[in-house]
Amino acid sequence: xxxxxxxxxxxxxxxxxxxxxxxxxxxxxxxxxxxxxxxxxxxxxxxxxxxxxxxxxxxxxxxxxxxxxxxxxxxxxxxxxxxxxxxxxxxxxxxxxxxxxxxxxxxxxxxxxxxxxxxxxxxxxxxxxxxxxx
Ligand code: CMP
Numbered sequence: 001x002x003x004x005x006x007x008x009x010x011x012x013x014x015x016x017x018x019x020x021x022x023x024x025x026x027x028x029x030x031x032x033x034x035x036x037x038x039x040x041x042x043x044x045x046x047x048x049x050x051x052x053x054x055x056x057x058x059x060x061x062x063x064x065x066x067x068x069x070x071x072x073x074x075x076x077x078x079x080x081x082x083x084x085x086x087x088x089x090x091x092x093x094x095x096x097x098x099x100x101x102x103x104x105x106x107x108x109x110x111x112x113x114x115x116x117x118x119x120x121x122x123x124x125x126x127x128x129x130x131x132x133x134x
Contacts, residue, residue: 002080003033005126007115010068013037017105018071021114024087024101030077034131039069044134048126057110064110072130075116081123084116 008021025032040048045062052058075084089100093112096103106112117123 001076001078002120002123003074003076003127004081004084004117004123005115005130006073006075006084006117008071008073009065009111009113009115010070011064011107011111012105012113013069013071015105017113020105021101025075025084028077028083028087030075030080030083032073033076034074036072036130037069038072038134040066042066044129047129047133060110074127074131081117081120085118088114088116 006025008018012018012021022032042062045065046053049058049061049065052061055061077083087101089096089102089106091102091112092109093102093106096106098104101114102112117126
């Protein structure tokens with residue numbers, strides 16, 4: 001069993017897509033073992049997105065991600081890290097497969113509904129950050 005950190009971002013919460021997204025995760029056979037609704041602060045996002053800090057899109061990413069509640073979850077299952085990224089689809093909803101969450105509901109590269117850890121190392125770091133530090 002693998003654990004990954006999944007965030008339903010503020011656009012997903014505001015648009016009432018939590019139920020649809022959770023259904024996709026559970027239909028895949030994954031277990032949601034922790035869940036927390038939280039409006040993330042700039043300081044928390046700086047830690048979470050530390051590898052993106054110098055990117056041009058970073059200010060708009062932080063402003064959007066701190067604009068409202070996010071649903072933060074630990075998702076568990078066999079190959080859950082890769083599997084969740086497959087269900088989510090590519091970062092840019094235009095490139096995401098039509099059946100994926102971002103392909104079905106995503107607006108643009110920033111407001112793309114959902115985050116999932118991209119490696120075992122990131123999953124451990126992000127789970128620890130959200131569920132032990134914050
Ligand atoms: P996420 O999986 O949360 O990880 C980093 C986020 O940065 C990503 O989803 C997107 O929301 C955002 N992002 C990545 N690339 C771009 C880009 N080129 N322009 C705008 N936002 C981006």
